[in-house]
Amino acid sequence: MKEDKPPQQHNHPRKITKLSQPLIYLLVISLSYILGYLSSSSSSSTTHNITTSTTTTSIQPSPPSSSSSKTTTNTAKSTSSSIPTDSLDHFRFLTRCGKPVSGELIRQTLLHKVYNGTSPYSEFPPPHINSLIKQKIIKGWGSKGAVFENLIRKVKPTTIIEVGTFLGASAIHMAELTRSIGLKTQILCVDDFRGWAGFRDERFKDIQMVNGDIMLMYQFMQNVVYSNATELILPIPFSTQSTLDKFCEWGILGDLVEVDAGHDFHSAWSDINRAYKILRPAGVMFGHDYFTSADERGVRRAVNLFARVNGFRVQVDGQHWVINSN
Numbered sequence: 485m486k487e488d489k490p491p492q493q494h495n496h497p498r499k500i501t502k503l504s505q506p507l508i509y510l511l512v513i514s515l516s517y518i519l520g521y522l523s524s525s526s527s528s529s530t531t532h533n534i535t536t537s538t539t540t541t542s543i544q545p546s547p548p549s550s551s552s553s554k555t556t557t558n559t560a561k562s563t564s565s566s567i568p569t570d571s572l573d574h575f576r577f578l579t580r581c582g583k584p585v586s587g588e589l590i591r592q593t594l595l596h597k598v599y600n601g602t603s604p605y606s607e608f609p610p611p612h613i614n615s616l617i618k619q620k621i622i623k624g625w626g627s628k629g630a631v632f633e634n635l636i637r638k639v640k641p642t643t644i645i646e647v648g649t650f651l652g653a654s655a656i657h658m659a660e661l662t663r664s665i666g667l668k669t670q671i672l673c674v675d676d677f678r679g680w681a682g683f684r685d686e687r688f689k690d691i692q693m694v695n696g697d698i699m700l701m702y703q704f705m706q707n708v709v710y711s712n713a714t715e716l717i718l719p720i721p722f723s724t725q726s727t728l729d730k731f732c733e734w735g736i737l738g739d740l741v742e743v744d745a746g747h748d749f750h751s752a753w754s755d756i757n758r759a760y761k762i763l764r765p766a767g768v769m770f771g772h773d774y775f776t777s778a779d780e781r782g783v784r785r786a787v788n789l790f791a792r793v794n795g796f797r798v799q800v801d802g803q804h805w806v807i808n809s810n
């Protein structure tokens with residue numbers, strides 16, 4: 485009998501242990517939850533501020549700061565108070581470009597640096613390509629929007645840099661515009677001429693593919709030949725990122741820079757920031773898809789964030805966004 489009943493002094497501590505174990509667990513869980521909440525709320529408030537301000541900008545772009553004049557060695561100038569200064573490092577691209585090449589020498593400089601001094605149109609098309617391209621396929625998206633004529637008449641550019649060209653619809657339109665008002669403008673078309681995965685749908689099924697190689701650049705060049713614009717338009721057939729960085733390094737700057745390549749946020753953000761570096765003082769940067777079905781892919785978000793970080797006002801011209809550098 486004696487042995488049936490546990491000793492009294494053991495009974496009490498066991499009772500405490502039984503009760504306190506869940507209590508301790510509860511305390512530990514609550515404490516870690518509180519600590520976790522406190523630390524996450526401080527970082528999420530940063531994100532929230534940026535998101536909120538971007539959304540606001542898309543409805544009503546923020547006014548430019550008084551210090552928004554453009555230099556070729558610019559860094560972010562006016563900074564939104566909602567973006568912490570230590571985050572700005574993430575927004576940094578090249579900060580210093582090479583000595584600017586004068587507009588008159590740009591074509592010659594690029595023929596030398598990119599094409600070993602020979603025009604890519606020389607003896608074009610080569611015989612083996614002839615049967616793979618059409619006399620012309622000039623199709624684009626908003627490629628003749630009013631913005632092109634508005635900006636060309638306003639800026640009277642010596643150099644236009646187009647970031648994203650495809651078949652050349654907008655580049656050819658700009659060449660026709662500059663020619664019609666007597667400008668001698670050089671249009672540099674930066675595009676890897678690969679299009680994007682699956683682009684040869686119904687609308688572009690005429691663009692041939694040979695062993696996985698797409699004839700986009702040749703068709704673009706044929707379109708330029710057809711439009712009698714080979715002296716005005718020069719393709720630069722590499723990725724936008726590497727080309728824009730090289731342009732900055734080489735001092736190849738544009739009076740007008742059109743950004744219309746990758747339409748996801750990250751591509752647009754990268755292209756816009758790099759394009760800005762190669763804008764001449766008082767130049768204008770613009771691009772498509774600010775108000776189109778592609779909106780949600782991220783162009784507008786990238787444009788708005790860029791404007792906010794740098795203190796610019798986004799102007800809208802039809803489906804296009806426009807940022808004046810001063």
Ligand SMILES: C[S@@+](CC[C@H](N)C(=O)[O-])C[C@H]1O[C@@H](n2cnc3c(N)ncnc32)[C@H](O)[C@@H]1O
Nearest residue numbers: 624627648650653654675676679723724745746
């Ligand atoms: C929307 S199209 C350009 C349309 C042209 N501006 C027009 O209005 O006729 C986009 C082009 O960007 C090019 N592109 C997309 N991302 C690129 C990248 N990272 N580097 C080079 N080209 C790119 C594609 O090959 C495609 O030709």
